[in-house]
Amino acid sequence: MAEMTLIEAIRTALDEALAQDERVFVTGEDIGRRGGVFRATQGLYEKYGARRVMDSPLTEMGIIGVGIGAALADLRPVCEIQFADFIHPAFNQIVGEAARMYYRSAGGWQVPLVIRVPYGAVPGGGLYHCQSVEALFAHIPGLKIVVPSTPRDARRLLHGAILDPNPVLFLETKYGYRQIRGEVPEQDAPLLPGPARIAREGGDLSLFAWGLMAFYAEIAAERAAQEDGLDVEVVDLRTLHPLDQESVLGSLRKTGKALVVHEDTRTMGFGAEIAALLVDEAFEYLDGPVKRLTAPDVPAAPFNRGMFDYFLPGPDDIFAAIRELAAY
Amino acid sequence: MPDETGPGPSQRLSDDTLLEMYRLMLLSRRLDERAWALHRQGRVQFHVSAMGHEAAQVGAAFAIKRGVDYVVPYYRDLAMAIALGCSALDFMLGLFARRDDPWSAGRQMPCHFSDRGRHIISGSSTVATQVPQAAGLAFAIHYRQRAGLVDPQDATQPRLALTSLGEGSTNQGEWHEGMNWAGVQGLPMVCLVENNRYAISVPQTEQMAIPSVATRAASYGAQGESVDGNDVLAVHAAMHRAAQRAYRGEGPSLVEAHTYRLTPHTSDDDDRSYRSREEVAAAGEVEPLVRYRQTLLERGLLTPSRVDELEARTRAQVDEAQRAAEAAPEPAPEEADSPVLAPLPEGLT
Numbered sequence: 267m268a269e270m271t272l273i274e275a276i277r278t279a280l281d282e283a284l285a286q287d288e289r290v291f292v293t294g295e296d297i298g299r300r301g302g303v304f305r306a307t308q309g310l311y312e313k314y315g316a317r318r319v320m321d322s323p324l325t326e327m328g329i330i331g332v333g334i335g336a337a338l339a340d341l342r343p344v345c346e347i348q349f350a351d352f353i354h355p356a357f358n359q360i361v362g363e364a365a366r367m368y369y370r371s372a373g374g375w376q377v378p379l380v381i382r383v384p385y386g387a388v389p390g391g392g393l394y395h396c397q398s399v400e401a402l403f404a405h406i407p408g409l410k411i412v413v414p415s416t417p418r419d420a421r422r423l424l425h426g427a428i429l430d431p432n433p434v435l436f437l438e439t440k441y442g443y444r445q446i447r448g449e450v451p452e453q454d455a456p457l458l459p460g461p462a463r464i465a466r467e468g469g470d471l472s473l474f475a476w477g478l479m480a481f482y483a484e485i486a487a488e489r490a491a492q493e494d495g496l497d498v499e500v501v502d503l504r505t506l507h508p509l510d511q512e513s514v515l516g517s518l519r520k521t522g523k524a525l526v527v528h529e530d531t532r533t534m535g536f537g538a539e540i541a542a543l544l545v546d547e548a549f550e551y552l553d554g555p556v557k558r559l560t561a562p563d564v565p566a567a568p569f570n571r572g573m574f575d576y577f578l579p580g581p582d583d584i585f586a587a588i589r590e591l592a593a594y
Numbered sequence: 595m596p597d598e599t600g601p602g603p604s605q606r607l608s609d610d611t612l613l614e615m616y617r618l619m620l621l622s623r624r625l626d627e628r629a630w631a632l633h634r635q636g637r638v639q640f641h642v643s644a645m646g647h648e649a650a651q652v653g654a655a656f657a658i659k660r661g662v663d664y665v666v667p668y669y670r671d672l673a674m675a676i677a678l679g680c681s682a683l684d685f686m687l688g689l690f691a692r693r694d695d696p697w698s699a700g701r702q703m704p705c706h707f708s709d710r711g712r713h714i715i716s717g718s719s720t721v722a723t724q725v726p727q728a729a730g731l732a733f734a735i736h737y738r739q740r741a742g743l744v745d746p747q748d749a750t751q752p753r754l755a756l757t758s759l760g761e762g763s764t765n766q767g768e769w770h771e772g773m774n775w776a777g778v779q780g781l782p783m784v785c786l787v788e789n790n791r792y793a794i795s796v797p798q799t800e801q802m803a804i805p806s807v808a809t810r811a812a813s814y815g816a817q818g819e820s821v822d823g824n825d826v827l828a829v830h831a832a833m834h835r836a837a838q839r840a841y842r843g844e845g846p847s848l849v850e851a852h853t854y855r856l857t858p859h860t861s862d863d864d865d866r867s868y869r870s871r872e873e874v875a876a877a878g879e880v881e882p883l884v885r886y887r888q889t890l891l892e893r894g895l896l897t898p899s900r901v902d903e904l905e906a907r908t909r910a911q912v913d914e915a916q917r918a919a920e921a922a923p924e925p926a927p928e929e930a931d932s933p934v935l936a937p938l939p940e941g942l943t
Contacts, residue, residue, distance in 0.1 A: 288741060317740055323778055328726050328771035335730015335755070338715055339664070341737060343730075355767075362720050363727065369934045371708040371716035372699035376936040408934040431936040458942060508935075 273443040275417035279424035294346030330359040337379040350385035351397040364433040365408030384440035387567035396567040398530035410434040410459045411506040415480035417448040425456035439478040459505045462513035468497035472517040486584035522553035532560040554594040559587040603834035604827035619648040622673035633861040643857040644672035649882030650851035653829025664731040666724040666757040686919030693925040721763035725772030728757035732781035754840035758786040762793020777814030782840035790855040795868035811848040823851025824882040
């Protein structure tokens with residue numbers, strides 16, 4: 267057992283995957299000698315060489331397109347998009363190509379591709395280093411969307427994503443890279459995309475979140491327990507697509523109240539899908555409105571710190587939302 | 595080296611191979627004509643034609659290790675697919691969107707080829723998307739060779755990735771990004787540009803400021819060559835040089851085959867608004883099938899009676915494929931909801 271930050275766990279998983287499977291290689295911008303702008307690949311270039319830890323030209327579309335080709339040829343590419351904000355030039359390769367390949371070839375071709383994407387708000391990031399893109403991609407059949415919120419999950423889900431024969435978008439909360447710490451067992455089995463995690467059990471209210479917001483949700487839930495005696499169940503979704511519907515519905519049936527928290531903007535955010543699912547499948551269990559706490563509908567977190575803090579839901583905001591819904 | 599200039603490589607093709615190339619061009623052409631007829635009769639929904647491009651495609655296919663090297667074609671490559679071993683029935687099953695359509699089980703438009711066994715990658719309708727993927731396939735070849743996992747001379751393993759597209763598609767960012775990647779890493783990729791002078795309706799002169807796409811190869815450190823795309827042997831010779839460079843580890847090449855689309859873009863297009871009838875008729879005068887037949891007649895490899903015999907045989911093949919495809923079952927409607935995700939391998943849960 268060792269305590270790690272989120273990014274140390276990701277680096278550990280990459281190191282292990284490179285050691286275990288000769289087909290695994292890592293590519294992206296500045297991931298070689300530089301070790302990645304966030305240091306996710308630090309030391310790996312020295313250890314595995316340029317063939318397996320390969321700086322790409324400056325081309326997001328190329329990183330994904332080449333990754334698709336390599337995956338079709340049965341390698342196991344782990345592609346890094348430096349910031350989620352830069353993924354848009356690769357949108358067509360991800361959405362039009364990787365995600366559709368299996369269906370359009372009637373199962374003839376598979377794309378075992380992992381796309382690692384630092385995402386979400388970070389102080390000082392501004393409009394083009396802060397975007398949350400999960401809802402854009404969660405709409406697309408044929409992609410898996412994974413968002414770990416603990417170091418242990420980051421390590422085992424990254425292994426699981428590499429084992430999965432489908433394209434997996436692996437979203438990493440970059441604001442959480444160094445503030446989220448946790449115990450990581452010495453030996454741990456890979457976790458395939460799919461199951462949610464009940465981060466905290468409770469009977470008064472279900473709080474659904476992922477990534478940084480799942481981390482904050484636990485802090486807020488603890489405060490709600492101490493200050494208000496509320497028993498909040500925190501469901502860390504971990505995989506958005508395919509969604510673990512049973513865990514979501516199971517929790518709501520237990521508590522009767524649902525709060526979704528995401529740092530993505532509000533309209534057509536993934537929270538809307540959770541709300542629709544609950545209304546469709548568990549209407550009679552609802553004891554109140556399905557509430558969403560989200561960022562406002564503006565492009566991304568602004569650069570100015572005060573505006574940034576206003577944009578991004580924090581533990582205090584989540585606590586207030588819990589208190590309000592609990593009182594309904 | 596004798597391979598580096600002139601038509602050397604195609605002079606070494608055996609008589610049987612030369613005739614096989616003709617037979618495949620002919621089969622593609624007659625399938626194509628039948629598809630147009632079936633569309634005009636309202637019996638199929640859509641067709642996208644390769645007519646006029648057969649020399650470029652068959653010449654290219656015969657320059658690589660067919661069925662082994664990776665091919666990432668585009669929707670106009672019917673003759674390429676046929677030359678790679680896809681059958682008349684494969685085409686017809688796709689044309690009729692039947693359940694057993696081997697390329698997409700009725701999910702994609704016709705001529706969206708896919709054949710894992712033959713290393714033909716499934717394509718979309720969005721042009722140039724296949725180019726970075728071809729670079730990725732070429733990268734995988736290179737990766738395995740450098741890792742010592744395969745012998746670079748082992749012809750039972752893929753040793754290059756061939757991709758193809760129209761000249762208009764080379765204006766797309768994906769073409770640039772894929773070519774650049776292949777160039778900077780010296781990957782075994784060959785890009786065949788089938789230059790038919792129009793991107794649907796917009797002529798090349800309004801697509802780019804240069805007369806030859808091959809010029810663009812220099813930007814990628816790639817070898818560029820333009821060739822008469824209506825001369826199957828000339829295409830074969832240029833493609834052979836490109837393929838040999840790839841096999842020798844000398845990096846990517848671009849072969850531009852100048853040709854002409856003898857039909858509208860697709861069965862939904864009407865080309866009368868953008869191409870004069872005189873221009874189309876003139877292109878028909880130099881079209882590749884008639885031209886190659888003439889070459890083979892002059893060389894004594896074909897005789898008029900042998901030509902007729904091949905026509906009859908091809909027609910029977912097309913008839914039989916059409917009959918079988920029309921009689922083949924439709925997919926159940928609920929197969930629209932087939933899995934979009936591949937199942938997990940055995941042992942993983």
